[in-house]
Amino acid sequence: MVHNSSVPLYWRLRKSKYNLIGTRCKTCSTAYYPARHLCQKCRRKGEIEEFKFSGQGKILSYTIIRSAPAGFERYTPYAVAIIELAEGATISGQVTGKIEDIKIDQPVIPVFRKIYEDGSGGLIHYGIKWEIADGQRA
């Protein structure tokens, strides 16, 4: 699809998507991932700074996608979860690895993976996916 294939879009978000970099309001300490540049609580009184999330999180809900949108067909079935990060933000992410073991409230850890490929000749989009934590890796 046209938009998923945008090179500037991928480039613009790469730091954030490679390393869970969001923002945080200095005034109220609310952390945002994806980044927000206006604090939802403090509004103009807030002061936003860049903030790297630890990667600690747990699964709030999940699904296994069996019917994929264009560009993701080769990955089916794949798991997508809403993950609650330790710092408070909740995000959507793919869970990779042993997805048959996936459960609600399970701790997960971030791993670096391919997310999307723009066909065989286009750009490869990398970013964070999640694996079920086994206590061996941080």
Place this chain on the structure above:
Amino acid sequence: MVDVAVVGCGYTKFDEHWNRSLRDLSTEAGMLAIKDASIDGKDIQALYVGNMSAGRFIGQEHLGALAADQAGLIPIPATRCEAACASGALAFRKAYMGIKSGEYDMVMAAGSEKMTDVKGTDAVATLMGAGDQEWESAIGLTFVGLYALMARRHMIQYGTTREQLAMVSVNNHRNALHNERAQFRYEITVDKVLKSPLIADPLRMLDCSPITDGAAAVVLVSDKLAGRFQNPVWILGSGQASDTVALHDRQSLTEAMATRVAAKKAYEQSGLTPQTVDIAEVHDCFSINEIMSIEDLGFCRKGEGGKFVEAGKIGRDGEKPVNTTGGLKAIGHPIGATGIRQVCDITRQVRGDYGKLQVHGVKTGLASNIGGTGATSIVHILGSERPGR
């Protein structure tokens, strides 16, 4: 204060219309509404068109002018309204407000979507434009996936069962049996839903509304003109609210806050309550959304939607008939048309001239149209009596 009534309505057959284009369908719907109202098209002063994504489905933007052009209504002002799957209700609300403001006395609100010109996988990707493109679409989420995330949470938090979800689809299919314009006119069973292919666990094929082509239109008039019409159906309340576009940013995965806010406004304006409104058209794009909507619209308490469905309370002869003509599941869901189609069905039920589809004794009805995973929610309440002033 100006009061506004619906005096004409109609929608095309909802189907996979391989041989028909968006412009054909839109024009047909407009003509159906004009004939139903027994007016001359030249009396229409403005046109609002609800459409989600013609740009991606058929490569066509500028739909307002196109609709006016095809309907032979130029040079009246024509405006496209977009709020994802709530585009239809948004067009209706804009038309309503156009009259309410005193600017117009007769307006057409239409909705349309032509979805089958692209491959299924492209349609699925296009629909994700209603979600967060940078953070949901980018990781391969689909709309059924997003609703599956809500369904899983609802099941865990409230004990909603897989069977209860299936009963939503069963009810919608049963209600569509006599709806000649519905895409699916056959009964299904709970067992059949549970054996249909998984699309995004726990949701299955028969939990999902289909990909559909279709258009719908209504004619709205001010109280000044309403007297000319035999059976005006009055708009008693109109509410619209917004929430985060991304599901993961919500306070709750099991509640559409925007629906509660929009409904509260519409109930307040109408003087009706969830208990006193007769019937409802709710946004069952996926079975879980009908259960959540029943709760968010106040027909039962949060978490009890599954039981409400299981107890048969949403049936045509139940305590609160819901989607009496088949809903998005069985009629089909041409995105931009749905919000207008809901108003058409409520209008007919309130008029009491709906033939085999008629539910007995309907005086008021509610239409709830939801965009995305609940980022836009629009609720309208219509009734046979002009609002008390």
Place this chain on the structure above:
Amino acid sequence: MPEIGIVGYGAYIPRFRIAVEEIARVWGENAEDIKNGLQVYEKSVPDIDEDTVTIAVEAAKNAIARAGIDPKAIGAVYVGSESHPYVVKPSGTIVAEALMTSEQVMVADFEFACKAGTAAMQCCYGLVKAGVIEYGLAIGADTSQSRPGDALEYTAAAGGGAFIIGKDPLASIEGTVSFTTDTSDFWRREGEDYPSHGARFTGKPAYFRHVTSATKLLLERLSLKPSDFQHVVFHMPNGKFPQAAAKELGFTADQLKAGFVVSHVGNSYSGSSLVGLTAALDAAQPGERVLITSYGSGAGADSFSFVVTDRILERRDKAPGTDYYIKRKHNVDYGTYIKLKRKLKV
């Protein structure tokens, strides 16, 4: 002169495996003969969303964790592989940003068949020794290609090793040499999906000549003998070759043991000897010597002698051991393997 060597190291091996029996079943071959011949029982398979870049990043994160350094102090990132995802566009830029190095960093992709990772280590060593950079990150990673039905299919695996080279090492570099000739035993032309190889020609004139020559040269330069080393690692295209090379050079099976990872993960090409080195370092004690000789077709071999320092005791446990990745496994059937390796057109 302060000691220079490995400050941090890390391995990564994908979780999927395919057994020799499963591949042999599809091609109608005798699995027992193959296992006896290759001394490989199963090999690692990358997940569908893994490639050289993702493997490099995961291995490097472990190396950085062990080194305990700020990634911004890394002055060079060199990624060695023969399966870089792009022909034009470096893996290293993606790896560097994923590791949050400084933007003032030297980056390049290396290719020298299976020894590109050790070549990257030599470059980092040179730059650190010259005082140009404080730390250099050298990575060898691959998602190896093999033609379905080819003998290579039993061994061509995925994995990688990453090493941060700098001062105050956990294993200091005593010396490094290379032995290089124009010997075409294995190659892949531009645009070709699978490599070609010279079958038995890959043995004596290629692997054995280069591995033994480089190792002998290193021993000679450093005036050391095989018995001076507690651990030795050779490139592991299969189980037989490194064992035969060790024997020829006078090393014992015991010295080979800690770094001998091939039997259960296969040959991860540029990752092969480096993953072996991480496993040897997991087992090594302060004061012990570790020898590694990589081999790259085309052909060349790089030899290093390391002396393990006390630092290993405080750094080793800061990342999962290589054994963790070897034991963390999930076997797949041939159909799944074909899907994961994208040999299916979809």
